[in-house]
Amino acid sequence: MRVTALPADDSTCGWFHLSPPRKPMPSHTGTTKARWVVVGAGFTGLASARQLALNFPHDEIVLVEAQEVGYGASGRNAGFAIDLPHDIGADDYIGDIATAQKCLSLNLTGQKILKSLVEEFQIDCHLRPSGKYQAAVEDRGIAVLDAYRRGLDKLGQPYEMIEGAGLPDHIGISFYKKALFTPGTALVQPSALVKGLANCLPPNVSLYEHTPITDVEYGDKIVLSHANGRIIADTLVLANNAFGQRFGFLQGTMLPIFTYASLTRPLTTAEQERLGGKEFWGLIPADPFGTTLRRTHDNRILVRNSFSFNRDGRSKQEYLDRFVQCHRTSFERRFPMLPDVAFEYTWGGSLAMSRNHMGHFGQLAPNVYGALCCNGLGVTRGTVTGKLLADHLAGKRDPLIDFLLASPKPNKNPPEPLLSLGVNANLWLGQHRAGREV
Numbered sequence: 001m002r003v004t005a006l007p008a009d010d011s012t013c014g015w016f017h018l019s020p021p022r023k024p025m026p027s028h029t030g031t032t033k034a035r036w037v038v039v040g041a042g043f044t045g046l047a048s049a050r051q052l053a054l055n056f057p058h059d060e061i062v063l064v065e066a067q068e069v070g071y072g073a074s075g076r077n078a079g080f081a082i083d084l085p086h087d088i089g090a091d092d093y094i095g096d097i098a099t100a101q102k103c104l105s106l107n108l109t110g111q112k113i114l115k116s117l118v119e120e121f122q123i124d125c126h127l128r129p130s131g132k133y134q135a136a137v138e139d140r141g142i143a144v145l146d147a148y149r150r151g152l153d154k155l156g157q158p159y160e161m162i163e164g165a166g167l168p169d170h171i172g173i174s175f176y177k178k179a180l181f182t183p184g185t186a187l188v189q190p191s192a193l194v195k196g197l198a199n200c201l202p203p204n205v206s207l208y209e210h211t212p213i214t215d216v217e218y219g220d221k222i223v224l225s226h227a228n229g230r231i232i233a234d235t236l237v238l239a240n241n242a243f244g245q246r247f248g249f250l251q252g253t254m255l256p257i258f259t260y261a262s263l264t265r266p267l268t269t270a271e272q273e274r275l276g277g278k279e280f281w282g283l284i285p286a287d288p289f290g291t292t293l294r295r296t297h298d299n300r301i302l303v304r305n306s307f308s309f310n311r312d313g314r315s316k317q318e319y320l321d322r323f324v325q326c327h328r329t330s331f332e333r334r335f336p337m338l339p340d341v342a343f344e345y346t347w348g349g350s351l352a353m354s355r356n357h358m359g360h361f362g363q364l365a366p367n368v369y370g371a372l373c374c375n376g377l378g379v380t381r382g383t384v385t386g387k388l389l390a391d392h393l394a395g396k397r398d399p400l401i402d403f404l405l406a407s408p409k410p411n412k413n414p415p416e417p418l419l420s421l422g423v424n425a426n427l428w429l430g431q432h433r434a435g436r437e438v
Helices: 014-018 043-055 097-121 139-155 190-199 241-247 269-275 317-334 378-393 399-406 418-433
Strands: 030-039 061-064 132-136 160-163 178-182 205-208 215-217 222-226 229-238 255-264 281-285 292-295 301-309 343-353 360-365 368-372
Touching: 014 190, 014 255, 014 343, 030 043, 030 222, 043 061, 043 190, 043 205, 043 229, 043 368, 043 378, 061 229, 097 139, 097 190, 097 378, 097 399, 132 139, 139 178, 229 378, 241 343, 241 368, 255 317, 255 418, 301 317, 301 418, 317 343, 360 378, 360 399, 368 378, 378 399
Parallel strands: 030 061, 030 229, 061 205, 132 281, 229 368
Antiparallel strands: 132 178, 160 178, 215 222, 222 229, 255 301, 255 343, 281 292, 292 301, 360 368
8 A cells, every 4th residue: 555645844843953963874775574663763663663672682673764863743742751641531630540540650651761761871861850830821721720639639649739929939930820730740852862762772673764665565574665675574563653544554543733832042141030930840731722831951942832733744834934923922921021032943743643532552453563642642651652562562461551452542533524624623712712821
């Protein structure tokens, strides 16, 4: 079958350009046969390839990336390695306590894997256990914080509720009326982390970058073809999120939703003094359509908001041009003490979402497996599901593997044109309702 759409992200991701440079591995050429082939070198694919290599030390693991490591979706998120579950369909955002505890265990395992690798290989990615603020300015958002607090009490997790008057000591700004601080989140420069993980892969992993797969043939052997050759696999692992649909699986279940971010120039010493607060922090909105903020290790401000539904999973310049104005408005509302701070970078990045907020883990077809659809938790959830899928293929048993295998899969979307009409209407309505949270 023909792979009908390939990744094509914009070239303006600040995380990528500000992370330590690395020399990409060569593209694949000719014909290669391998027992294991992993498609997608983001958090999930890197974790899966690494663990397959450890589980099968005498096998070559082929890892194929359509673009360059750190350039795609895994290097474009806001850099929150979140520990806590957050079920937006539940009244208290925790829901079923047994399920929430398993999700917490998954996220903590993903964090532990990443922290261990960063320490072992001295990856320069500014990973810090800084916690996160979840803040609100509208009454609807404050109600979300109060509900989530009740859920955290039920789950037995620590938090601190901070009233608006105390927030400038934390984040320097007085825009928000209330915030819920949870200490377990780690903040990271995501592109630097992905690059670093690729640089320390086991020696029996062969990484090929700039190798977009254009055709695939399924059977006793999986034949992956591209412009300069083909790769023949005994077993194929798909770790390419929404692009897994282009390989013939979970079609009509995943939504490639793009969100957008801008990153300022570094603040001057005088600007840092005017801002005040902590030197390194991250804030997410109580309303999912609101604005995410970060103050980075090099004293830049990240602003992320606005969404688009890009059916083909590819970046579109028109959205960048439109949403940078939203970022400027959001920045000026929150940081009136920084009137002359310009944005240096603006970019988009995709999230693989499903309507029921579930992902896929396990077999897709004979000799084909996948860990797909992280629903916005790619840093931790992608890492842990990639690792656990490789353990599952090695025949290992783990309660978390059993939990993932038994979990519901992404549900089916309505047909077009109803799908695009519905998604776009919901995105517009959500951003409109968010009000000053944007």
